[in-house]
Amino acid sequence: MxxxxxxxxxxxxxxxxxxxxxxxxxxxxxxxxxxxxxxxxxxxxxxxxxxxxxxxxxxxxxxxxxxxxxxxxxxxxxxxxxxxxxxxxxxxxxxxxxxxxxxxxxxxxxxxxxxxxxxxxxxxxxxxxxxxxxxxxxxxxxxxxxxxxxxxxxxxxxxxxxxxxxxxxxxxxxxxTPDSVATVVYTSGTTGRPKGCVLTHAHFMYETDTVISRWEPVFHSRRGDEASTLLFLPLAxxxxxxxxxxxxRGRVKLGHQPELRASALLPDLAAFRPSFVLAVPYVFEKVYDAARRKAESEGRAAPFDKAIEVAVRYAEAREQQAFGVGPGPSAALRVQHQFFEKAVYGKVREAMGGRVRHAFSGGSAMDRRLGLFFEGAGVTIFEGYGLTESCAAATVNPPERTRFGTVGQPIPGTTVHIADDGEIWLHGGLLFSGYLNNRRATEEVLRGGWLATGDLGSLDEDGYLTITGRKKEILVTSGGKSVSPGALEERVRAHPLVAQCIVVGNDRPYIAALVTVDHEAIEHWLTMRGKPPLADRELVRDKDLELEIRRAVVAANTAVSQAESIRTFRILAHPFSEERGLLTPSLKLKRKAIEAAYATEVEALYR
Incomplete structure (x- = not known):
């Protein structure tokens, strides 16, 4: 489509x-x-x-x-x-x-x-x-x-x-009036100076009223209770x-939390007890990883992993039922699911405050398996997609038929079009007025009422959008193979020890990667294996850690052809950070800056 x-x-x-x-x-x-x-x-x-x-x-x-x-x-x-x-x-x-x-x-x-x-x-x-x-x-x-x-x-x-x-x-x-300018929101500036997106009162009223009209029922933990949410996303x-x-506008009780660190966020989730949350995948990954580490520390890793498997299979069966291609969970699967409800799934929900039954995710791609796990654990995550230029969400999964691994259908009043080169184009009342003081850049993205997003994607037969990459990030190897790095990076990053991954290979003979590790997860991993803390130099050379990261790379490679696969990788001691100019404020990778900062390491990948 x-x-x-x-x-x-x-x-x-x-x-x-x-x-x-x-x-x-x-x-x-x-x-x-x-x-x-x-x-x-x-x-x-x-x-x-x-x-x-x-x-x-x-x-x-x-x-x-x-x-x-x-x-x-x-x-x-x-x-x-x-x-x-x-x-x-x-x-x-x-x-x-x-x-x-x-x-x-x-x-x-x-x-x-x-x-x-x-x-x-x-x-x-x-x-x-x-x-x-x-x-x-x-x-x-x-x-x-x-x-x-x-x-x-x-x-x-x-x-x-x-x-x-x-x-x-x-x-x-x-x-x-509705056409009065409400705000000028600057883009993250991954490829140059930030551009100011001009958004009017009408843009936000149309966007938020549409979201409220379509998704308001899932703002509640159960029918008739007070809708509330704790906002921890940056207001910038x-x-x-x-x-x-x-x-x-939707009369939802609103709280604010200024820190994304689990040590600060989790206590406020417990105290505020929101009925739903809106977050980026990173937050859901942290909740999942913390639950997995806790189970392992208590000697319950095997039962927890079994609970994950059951949750994923249960959610997949329900997804198939919603789309009319399956009967739903079998009696045996329902029994298994109920067995883990109190021991595992209820504790995962309790970590999010206890009342959350629905959540929204955006900002970057979420792993399908992670979404299925939360669905099986009793928290449906509606993944969506949008840009500053589209006043946030342009697509979101509908409440009655969520297709995990996609970013859903267009929100009401919006059209998604896939151009001949695979670029996603958007049309509707949520599109911005243009870039402040930058007519040329505005004309490059606004074409006859359509917004050319720069993102690549595909629509399935039901109108669900899947993001496959970004035009400006496509790598072309010296052999002429075009590779979209985003999907590979996300799959590597799904490993609990991995913090970040950047794929390189432009004008090179093959694809390679730089990988940073999650130091909190590494500390737990070393403890569980009876290994002493390692200095940065020792850590990046640890054979057991290298084996773990290799497993993540091999798993990621199963989804692509041999020519697109990661042939080699390098573990880095320190994460990419905004302070070092390697991430945008919204935590997106600044690819050129990272490759420049780690030029020596990149060269070593091709020797």
Missing amino acids: REFTVPPLAAAPHVGGLADAVFEHALDDPYRVALGRKDEEGRWRDVTAAAFRDEVLALAKGLLAQGVRFGDRIALMCRTRYEWTLFDFALWSVGAQSVPIYPTSSAEQVHWMLHDAEVTACMVEHEDHAMTVGSVIDRLPLLKRLWQLDAGAVDELFAAGAALDDEVVHRHRKAV HVFGRMVEIAAI
């Missing part, structure tokens, strides 16, 4: 802006719990719709009092916190545009985005961020104000606007922003 369309569910908005929902909800149901917020002692406190409305209004008045005007662009640079959502809706209440900045951005990246977007004020989280902005402020003549959250910025703005009448904010808010990424807006 070359093209698939799903009819729209939500109407394109004709009036209003994103902030209106805050005021309408407070009027309709002022005592409904709209958000959860941690206090200074780390306890979760409820924030009602009326209380949130009052804080948005007070902050909006403060912004006006300190010179923010309709159409101004204001940068937000902090981790995922309650205050970010507060600033977003306050800015939208006065018709200003937010410009999200990753908190890990370098001074030069910050300068480029603040300069390109002509930002007039900036909110940062703490002193380190303030120093980063301060180091380039002499080259930003339009930047007039800098607010620091941890230095009392919110209270300062509340006080500054206290004398203003509420009606001043409402006049601004009522002047916002369009996925996180979509979640934030959908939660407010």
Whole structure:
């Protein structure tokens, strides 16, 4: 199939802006719990719709009092916190545009985005961020104000606007129309300078209202309970922003968690107890790996592995039943599945807070087997696909018929087309307005109302999309063989000891790989084998570790032809990191930078 369309569910908005929902909800149901917020002692406190409305209004008045005007662009640079959502809706209440900045951005990246977007004020989280902005402020003549959250910025703005009448904010808010710009979100910049994607209020309203209309039933743990989600995705990424807006518009209780580390995230999942979560595959991999390591530490590795096998077979049988090609799980399989429910599957769900029965995954590909395991363990993960340019999700697996290993069908009102060269093209009301100050780049990707994504994929007979690679990442060996590295890398990375994998081989005689290891997993692996901790130099030369990684490579090679297979690999002592300029803030590999940094190691692969 070359093209698939799903009819729209939500109407394109004709009036209003994103902030209106805050005021309408407070009027309709002022005592409904709209958000959860941690206090200074780390306890979760409820924030009602009326209380949130009052804080948005007070902050909006403060912004006006300190010179923010309709159409101004204001940068937000902090981790995922309650205050970010507060600033977003306050800015939208006065018709200003937010410009999200990753908190890990370098001074030069910050300068480029603040300069390109002509930002007039900036909110940062703490002193380190303030120093980063301060180091380039002499080259930003339009930047007039800098607010620091941890230095009392919110209270300062509340006080500054206290004398203003509420009606001043409402006049601004009522002047916002759907085609007003809501935010400029910069791309991750894997192949050059980040580009600012211009997204309007209409883009987010259409996207989030469509998602709510189609998937709202799975926001709940069970029918009739309170829908809630803990947001731990970066709000500087369009996925996180979509979640934030959908939660407010969909009346889903929203909490914020600024850290993805398991030691910080898991306790908050247990305390907040969301009914569903939205994450990247990395989070689900960590939950799975932690459960596997715990079982091995307790001497239950064999039963756990059996539980995995049963979960996968059970989920596959249910998937076949949903598509009318199988009878569903057999009686014997159902008995086996029930046997592991309390001992294994319930504990996996408990690690995610206990209430989660559904989740959404995006940002990168998820291994089909991992998705099947979670389905068998009682958590259905709906994998999706989208870009900043498509205002987050363009495809998502439908709730009633999830096809694991794919990124689903187009969301309602969207068309997916596969071009002659395999490139994915998108059409619909979620497409961005263009790149800020970059007409040439806009014309390269927006072609007659279609977005040329740069990603490669295929549609099956039911309109489910599978991502097969990225055009700019295709490797061509010296023998003329074209290889898409993404699928190989994901399969190698599925091994619990592997953190990252990058495939190389452009203009080389064969394909090879650089592999980094998960040090937490390695520590557990050494302990379970009675081996002492190893220094980095010893680790990368350890024969047992090399054998484990070779197994991962051999398993990955079974899915490709011999000409596309990884012939050799090198284990690296240190992971690729954003601090070293080898990853984007959204954890995507910067291929050219990695190959340059490890040029010696790459050359050694071909000797």
